[in-house]
Amino acid sequence: MTTLQPPVAAEPRPAPPPARRDRRSWTGWGFIGPFVAVFALVFLAPIVYSIYLSLFRDQLIGGTTFVGFDNYEQALQDDRFWAALGRVALFLCIQVPIMLGIALLVALALDSGRLYGKSFFRITIFLPYAVPAVVATLMWGFMYGTKYGLVGDFNSAFGWSLPDPLSPDLVLASIGNIVTWEFVGYNMLIFYSALRVIPHSLYEAAEIDGAGQWRVVTAIKLPAIRGALVIATIFSIIGSFQLFNEPNILRPLARNAITTDYTPNFYTYSLSFSGQQHNYSATVAIIMGLITMVVAYLVQLRGMRKGA
Amino acid sequence: MRRRTSRLLGGIALVTSVALGATACGGSDDGSGTEAVSAEDIQAALDKGGTVTVWSWEPTLKTVAADFQKKHPKVKINLVSERSGDKHYTALSNAVSAGKGVPDVAQLEYFSVGQYSLTKGLTDLSAYGADKLASTYTPGPWNAVTEGDQVYGLPMDSGPMALFYNKKIFDKYDVAVPTTWDEYLDAARKLHKADPKVYIANDTGDAGLTTSLLWQAGSRPYKVDGTNVKIDFDDAGAKKYEAVWQKLIDEKLLAPVTGWTDDWYKGLGDGSIATLATGAWMPANFESGVPNASGDWRAAALPAWTEGDKASAENGGSALTVPALAKNKELAYAFVEYANSGDGVATRVSEGAFPATNAELKSTEFLNKEFPYFGGQKANEIFAASAADVADNWSYLPFQAYANSIFNDTVGKAYISGTKLSDGLKSWQDASVKYGEEQGFTVEK
Amino acid sequence: MSTPVTTSVPAAPAEDSGRAKSAPRLRRAKAHRPGRPKRSKLLTALTSLVVLYTVAPLIWLAVNATKTQSGLGDSNGLWFADDFALWDNIHDTFTYHDGVFTRWLLNTLLYVVLGAGGATLLAVLGGYALAKFDFPGKRGIFATVIGAVAVPGTALAVPTFLMFSKMGLTDTPWAVVIPSLVSPFGLYLMWVFATEAIPTELLEAARMDGASEARTFFQVALPLLAPGIVTVLLFTTVATWNNYFLPLIMLKDPEWYPLTLGLSAWNSQAETVGGEVIFNLVITGSLITILPLIAAFLFLQKYWQSGLAAGSVKE
Structure with a gap:
C-alpha cells in the first residue's frame, strides 16, 4: 500500500525486558550499526533535506528564494490538501474496520478448529499478499470495466446493470476493495498467529467455568491478541494515510474521478512531478508525516490502555 | 525581518537552486551556443565516434538508429525507449535537476518544447545549421520548435487532424459521414438512437483533444511572449466548441471510455465507438491495437465548425531535441538531422510514421499509398490536405505539461457532474493562471 | 492445493519448537486441545x-x-x-524485445537476493542488538524509525534521487538495492522474536566460556532465530519483489528494470503513438511474476507462520 517499505510495526512501547545493567556498553552498536547507517542514508538524509527544501520556494522564472515558514502557512490553508486528507480519513474509517473485521473473523474461524481444510483456507486467503500492487491494480482495473471487464461480463451475461465501479461516487470504494483484497490475508495471518500462542491454561479455566464459544472469544481470545490488533491498526493507518499506488495506477481508467490531489500522497506526487514544486511538495509531506505519527500514537495509547 | 534572513541565507539559496536546477542553469553556457558549428566539425566528430544516448519512445527510431550506425560505424546509438509521456518527462526533469545522466537526444512533444527552452534546458540548434531547414518542414511543427531565430529541435512527426470513422457502422445505420460539427452532432443522435450501444465517439476529457479542437475552431486561449502569458478561454472559437460539445455531453452521446485503455481498443474494434478525431499518426495504432476491425474504418477530413471552412489543427506529434547538458552535441545533432530531415525520414515513413517534412507530404509515392486497413483508401491524401490547412498562430503555454495534468481535475468535472463545460474551462484557466503566477510568470487574464 | 501441514495436527513441528523457546512467562500451549470442537x-x-x-x-x-x-x-x-494461447503467450513473453523479460526477471532476482537478503541480515543484527544489549541511544532508535516511515515516500523521492545522483548511484542496481536494505517491520519482528527466542542465560554462558560477541551471535543466537529469519526474509522478499515506485524514479535504463516496472512499461506501450499493444503479454507476464512468490509462500509456510506467531504474541 505504501511506496517504499512494508508497513512498519508499532512503536515498541511495551519494550522488551531491559538487558542487564552491566552490559550497557557500545557493543550493541556493533550489531545495530549497519542498520542505522543505511537507515540514515535512505530515510533520514532525504527527510532532513526535505525539511531544508520546505523553507524555500523555487520558480520556473526567478529561481529559488528563502521563504521561511511560508510554505507551511500555505499548506495549512490549502483546501486541496485538506480535502485529500478528509478523503483518506473517510477511507480509514470505513475500509480499515471492514478489512480488519473480515481478517479477524477468518482468523477466529481458523483458530476455532471447526473448519474443514484449514490449511487450504489459510494459504489461499493469504495469497493476494504476494501479488504486487501494480499487478493487483492492473488486474482489478481490467475487471472493473463496465463494457468489457468483469462488471461488463456480468451485465451482459445476466442482464444486470451494475453501476460503474470507477464513477466518482464509487471509485473510493473500488480502491478500498483492492486494498482490502491485497491485505486481508496478511492481517488475518497476524491475528491467527497471535491466537495460536494463547496459553492453553486459559481455555481450560474457561471450560471449567462452563463458558460458551462466544464467551471464550470475547473474554479470552480478543483481550489476548489486543497487541496484534493494535499493531495491525497502526499498519493500516499508515497505509491509508499514504494511499498512492492504487489510485495512481487506476487513474488512467478514471481520470475525472481520481483527481491529481486525490490523496495527500498523490498530491505531493503531483506537486513534485507534474508541477516541479519540490519545495511545497516537501512541506505537505512533512505535515502529513506529523499527522500520521500523532494519529498512530493516539491509537496506540488508547489501544494499550483499554482494559489494561 | 524575513528580508534580512533571506540575505543571510542567500548563499545557501544559490546552492539549492543549483542543486534543484529548477532553472536548469547548469548548462546555460553551452546552451546559448552562439558559436557556429560547421559541417566539418560535425563530420570530424562522426569520424572520431562516440556514443549518443537517445531517449525516445518513437518505435521507428529503432531501424533509423541501426542504419545510422551502419553509416557511421564508430558511433553507437543507445536508444532508451521504455518510457513515454509523463514518466519520460519526470526522468528528464530529474536528470536535468541533478545535472547528471542527461541524454544527448530527447524526444519532446510539441506542447512541452516551450517549457524546456524557456528554462534554458535545450541547445539552440541554429548554431549547427538547423536554421537553414525551415523550408523543409510544414509550418505548424516548425513553429512549435522555433522561437525567433532559435531552433530548439527538429520535428520528428506531425499530427494534422482527420476524422477516422467506422464505415461499417455508418453504412449499417445509413448515416452520412459528417462534414461539419453540427452534422456530427446529428449523426451522434442518429447512431445512438439506432443502437444505444453505439456512440459517435468516446471522450472522458482529454486536454490534447480539447486544445486541438479549440485550435481548429479559431480560439487562441494562450498568448505567450517570453515570460508574459495570457490565458483566456472566453472567445468566439471556444463558444463554438462549447456549444456542440456541451450537447454531446448532456445528451450522453459520448462513450464514457478513456482513450488508450483496454476498453477503448475494444470499443474501436466492435463498432461501439463510431468515430475518432485525432492526428494522422493514428493508422499504425489501429493496425496494432485493433487488428480485428481491419477494413471497417476509413479516414475523412475533420468536420468544419462553419460550413466551407477548411481550417484544420494539429494533434500530438513531437520533435527530437538536444538538451543543454548533452555531452556529445555534434554527434547528437548529426543523429537528429539524419533521423528527422535526412535519410531517416523515408525509413520512418515507410514504417508508418507520419512526416512533418514537405518533401514527403508532397511525394506522389506517399500520397498514392493504399492502406489495406482502410479498405485500400489513399488516406494520406486526406492527411496531407489537413497538414496544409492547419490554422496558424496557435501557441501552447510554457507550462502546458502541468496545465494538461490538471485538465481532468477541472474540465473533467463537466463529464461527470452537472458542471457546464464553459465553467470547467474557466476553472482550468484559473488554475493555470494561479500556477503561472506561482512560477513567476506575468499572467494576464 | 496441498500444504505440508495437515489439518489433524494443528501445530507443525517447527511451530512447536518455535513456541517452546518463546517467552518464559507464557506457559507452553499443548499441541492438542481436549474436546476438539466439531467441524x-x-x-x-x-x-x-x-x-x-x-x-x-x-x-x-x-x-x-x-x-x-x-x-x-x-x-x-x-x-x-x-x-x-497460453503457451504462445509464455513463449512471446520471454522472447518479446529480444527476451528482455528474462533480463527483468533476473534483475528482480538480483534485487531480491541483495536487497531482501541484506535487509534480513541488517534486521537480524539490529533486532538482536535491541533485544539483548543495552547501549547509548537505544531508546531513540525505534521511535526515529517509526517517525521516518510516517513521512510519505513520494515526496522524498526527488530529494533521494538528487542525493543518489550526486553519489553516482542512479541508473545502477545499487539505487534499488540500498533503499531496500532497510526494513523497519523486519527490525521490529526480529527484536520481538529475539527477545523471546534467545534466553539471556544462554548468552551469558557462552560469554563465560570466553566466546567473542560475534561467535556468540553466530553459534548461539543465530540458530535459535531461524524461524524468525525465514519470516523476515519472506516479507522483505515480497517488498523487494513488488517494489515499484523507487525503481521508477531511480532507473532509466530498461536493462536494470525489475519486473514490476517492465510490466508497467509494456502496459503503457498501448498509450503511445505507433506503440504495439500487448495486453496479452502484460497479463501473462503478471501471472509469471506472481508465481514464484506464491511458490515460495507455499513451500516455506510452516517456517514463516511459526516465526510470525512468536512475533505477534508480544504486546
Missing part, C-alpha cells in the same frame, strides 16, 4: 466466500493469460476464448 459446514461455507473473493481475481488472471490480444477483445472475460 462446522456452515462456518466452512462462510469462510469459502472469503476464499472466493481472494482467489477469483487470480483465476481471472490465469484464464485471461490463455488469450491472444484479439481473443481478449472478442471473448467474455469469465471464460476461455476459442484459442488456447
